[in-house]
Amino acid sequence: MLKHLFISKVRISILDVYMSNIDAAFHVRALVRMLEEEINAVRRELINLESAGILKSKKEGNRVVYRVNKQCPILWDLRAIFYKESNVGKAILNVTKDIEGIEVIVLTHNFIKGKHEEPTDIDFLFVGTMKIKELMTAVGQLEKDLDRNLRFSAIRKEDFDFARKKKEAFLMNILENDKIILFGQIADLL
Numbered sequence: 001m002l003k004h005l006f007i008s009k010v011r012i013s014i015l016d017v018y019m020s021n022i023d024a025a026f027h028v029r030a031l032v033r034m035l036e037e038e039i040n041a042v043r044r045e046l047i048n049l050e051s052a053g054i055l056k057s058k059k060e061g062n063r064v065v066y067r068v069n070k071q072c073p074i075l076w077d078l079r080a081i082f083y084k085e086s087n088v089g090k091a092i093l094n095v096t097k098d099i100e101g102i103e104v105i106v107l108t109h110n111f112i113k114g115k116h117e118e119p120t121d122i123d124f125l126f127v128g129t130m131k132i133k134e135l136m137t138a139v140g141q142l143e144k145d146l147d148r149n150l151r152f153s154a155i156r157k158e159d160f161d162f163a164r165k166k167k168e169a170f171l172m173n174i175l176e177n178d179k180i181i182l183f184g185q186i187a188d189l190l
Helices: 009-020 028-035 039-051 075-085 087-096 109-113 132-146 157-165 169-176
Strands: 025-027 055-060 063-068 102-107 124-128 152-155 180-183
Touching: 009 028, 009 039, 009 075, 025 028, 028 039, 028 063, 039 055, 039 063, 075 087, 075 180, 087 102, 087 132, 087 180, 124 157, 132 152, 152 157, 157 169
Parallel strands: 124 152
Antiparallel strands: 025 063, 055 063, 102 124, 102 180
């Protein structure tokens, strides 16, 4: 899908690198080596992405280093698009596509970073009226596909709204940290 939205293969590759690690910083030659692309093509696309406000550059020593501009108004939307197109995103969407009642799937900060700091940390939050048995089967399949243990929580929309109004710590931890809305809309959570 992305190759139909974006004209440049190099631009897609560069965005993919930055969207999968928004804290990363690279200079031109590092990206050239990583992507195995021509230096002029990489340089041109970095300039284009900076002009679009997605990246920002800073001179460090004798190099120009590019980072994600976290003030970019479309950054989180763009990141979600790239994540949905990743192998992991496609795997998650594939195993959950036939489960009726899922309104929103949130990938939490813990899933993105690949670590749990607290015993209550989860990887996914499912909002809707889905059948838990089907969801457990799907998550079990994901654990096999991704070769990692996964933690999830499923909550009905009305219970989600109640927990949000009560500012329950479990839910606030998810909402206030980095997250990707893999399915549904953020408006469904607010």
